[in-house]
């Protein structure tokens with residue numbers, strides 16, 4: 001469904017991604033793990049058309065999308081849950097969800113709002129509240145719900161576990177697994193490598209803008225180098 005080929009991205013003269021290649025098959029959950037500053041967010045920004053690639057290809061369903069405007073990429077079926085959630089604090093929960101549907105012209109927005117509320121009962125209870133009054137976990141649910149309102153076929157998540165208590169992290173990861181099981185392809189970016197590899201089928205490890213290893217999630221979880229570098233040596 002998604003393929004990156006030798007993708008290079010820089011900010012001004014600084015190269016951040018130095019030729020990364022990865023692929024996300026339709027229906028899969030693939031994770032991209034790596035330390036702070038490795039280039040994970042830059043990778044997702046490039047896929048969404050928020051930063052330009054200096055070379056290489058980004059193919060979505062076989063079509064190049066590296067010169068396509070960000071809103072068109074959303075309309076084609078790619079939706080991002082950004083790092084740090086980025087909900088609009090002084091807007092209601094429901095209005096934040098409706099922001100996620102801004103590229104749509106169809107008449108199923110109400111149906112999808114209902115399905116987000118079915119998935120996240122908390123958001124229904126709080127639909128009139130300001131998003132900024134919600135807990136971190138609830139804001140993460142809101143950010144995921146907002147992304148689902150675009151009806152994505154490919155959902156990109158940038159560090160959904162960041163700053164959340166372990167129990168909430170478990171809830172969020174269970175939700176991601178359910179969304180994937182219901183048919184949405186997922187590319188998950190995480191510093192929490194153990195958690196990410198526990199729900200993904202395949203993983204890539206990004207180090208200083210290069211993919212330095214990849215493999216089936218179960219194999220990466222057992223790899224001595226990965227354990228030492230990313231899984232706390234445990």
Ligand SMILES: Nc1ncnc2c1ncn2[C@@H]1O[C@H](COP(=O)(O)OP(=O)(O)O)[C@@H](O)[C@H]1O
Nearest residue numbers: 011014016034035036037038039040041042043
């Ligand atoms: N807008 C930007 N301008 C300049 N440098 C940036 C910008 N965004 C990120 N960087 C740099 O690019 C590198 C990779 O950042 P990022 O993709 O955010 O990494 P990660 O998400 O893996 O933590 C870092 O060195 C960061 O300082």
Ligand SMILES: [Mg+2]
Nearest residue numbers: 040041042083
């Ligand atoms: Mg990041």
